[in-house]
Amino acid sequence: MRLPLFALLVAAFGLSLGHGASVAHAEDAAVQADASVSMEIVVLHGTNDGTGIDPKIGKMPELAKPPFSSYNSYKLLDRSKQTSSKASPSTLKLPNDRVLKVSLKDVVQPAKKGDSKRYVISASIQKPGGSDFLPLLEVNAKAGETFFVAGQNHKGGVLVIGIKVNP
């Protein structure tokens, strides 16, 4: 009697291990499937010329808060959609001739049920000569959340770059 029960327990344990491995395999497959992501990149020009916020920018209440509130006017210079993956990072030429490079490094599955997955995004800005202005910025972002890289001088103001991972 003991031997069959022990065998049953071992079988149950093995099944649970197999289930865990299959779940991990499925998650890996999901990561591979999501290895490409669409992003929206907006480029704004912040100045203090008193023209206010460009309506083309849309709803962006952050611009009224520090540190953006140091400039009273924002104009939309560019809005583009980029697709990035681990293999092929997307690049965008900025108005100051620098190049923004954005790449997807990883997709992190939610640790808890109900949470959304997060995207590990790497960004860098290179000068025309090839040297780095911003060597590395790596963020862990939820889909639909925007993060900004700002501060570059441009025509009496600053450039504000907003990067959002589309759901």
Add this chain to the structure above:
Amino acid sequence: MTTKTMNGEAHDTRTKRPPTDLELMMYVDGELEGERLREVRQALSRDSVLRNKVAALSLSASIVRENAESAASIDLTDGIMARIAADESSTRDARDAAPALLEVPVERKGADVKPLLRPGLDKAASKSAPSNDNSRGIFALAAIAVAAAAGLMIWGRMDVGAPQPQGAPVAAVTTPAELPAAPAPTPAEAPRAADADAQDGDAEPGVAVAAVDFGTKIGTIFYVPAEAATSNHTTTVVWLADDSAGGEQ
């Protein structure tokens, strides 16, 4: 044992040495013999303290012997076999039941089996399970297996958490006042910027900075409060100016 003094007079050292407790115990147990037995008897005849010691040792020895004999007289085997025969539970299979039916068929019908243990040991015996009752072990094994499986599954899910890049550069985070190229906030805005910093621990940022390398410059990471963002999370702003430090253009 005898020794000789300087003047050649023979002197027995044992007669002056009182018997030790060990020797008294050996005397009580009847293990002392020979010349030392005679000397101990002489010492006992002279010393009442030694006699009291011997009496106490004799009493304790008798108590120990009685208990040892009574414990040895308990027949555990018969009691266990009787309980096995009386066990009608479903945990027993045919292989367990077969010899019991052949050997003690009468005891199976008579379920009233009196324990053979002494009254003082009945309580402890009643708490112990029958020798072939492996249900506890099975349940324990099952619980361990289930717990291990659950732990592995949870661990497997946690393993896909946010990866931390190895050797990533450390973010150089400064306060807004330390950033010369960043726009200096007006006096009215400065407290709000401080509030934004204070809320770092309150609201989870929708975007978390995992690593940042500003090169030779000094950058700043702002977290704009959630109420100012389109989402419910704080907004992350990395501010890096051309002339913040290092003089590069």
